[in-house]
Amino acid sequence: MVRNRYAAVAAGRAGCCGGTGTPDEASGNMGYSGAELASVPEGANLGSGAGFDCFLAAQAVGSDGRVIGVDMTHEMLRRARDNAARVNAANVEFRLGEIEHLPVADNTADVVIANCVINLVPDKAQVYREAFRVLKPGGRIAISDVVNIAPLPAELATDEALLCGCVAGAAASRQIQQWLAAAGFIDSRIILKPESRELVKTWAPGRGIENYVASATIEARKPDTARV
DSSP: OHHHHHHHHHTTSSOOSSSSSOHHHHHHHTTOOHHHHHHSOTTOOTTTTSSHHHHHHHHHHOTTOOEEEEESOHHHHHHHHHHHHHTTOTTEEEEEOBTTBOSSOTTOEEEEEEESOGGGOSOHHHHHHHHHHHEEEEEEEEEEEEEESSOOOHHHHTOHHHHTTTSTTOEEHHHHHHHHHHHTOEEEEEEEOGGGHHHHHTTSTTTTGGGTEEEEEEEEEOOTTOOO
């Protein structure tokens, strides 16, 4: 279901982030500046897997750095690679794979980033274990996602659009902290974004979704001496 949904997003037939609105409409509301939105190639949209955050990261690391993007759909991968070729982003590489089984070698990444994607995965603990595996000692994660602030009613928890929109699959902060610690991370922080309340409302208008979930930043670090 999720895979099919995001293949449709890649083709421009559906929106993301809660199931309402297009990725372009959501981008500015999610905190990206006008300069950031203008600096990525057209079609590389927020949360779509088409490379938006990878292109921003590529600018940050410069020509001496390297960015690897991973997506589970061939449609998104083609779109991301087309975007990279169009802007000659030589320091960005896109690989087909699942975030529970990253096609990335052990102890190689300085930073792992994710934007509104972990909630799509049933085994979230495995995602954090994989992030820990691929990070270098001292590396860190920087994740933006949706977290539970109250248990979702059954009618929201089973809503297909919300399941495919990073909402119904959200976990509570305490559970995420436990997964991070079990994976080996230290110095973890989960920072709720109260200002996201108005945006969250638009994901399920009139259904009170803003009373149950909120946008958050998740940060943690791999110990300097840790290896896998």
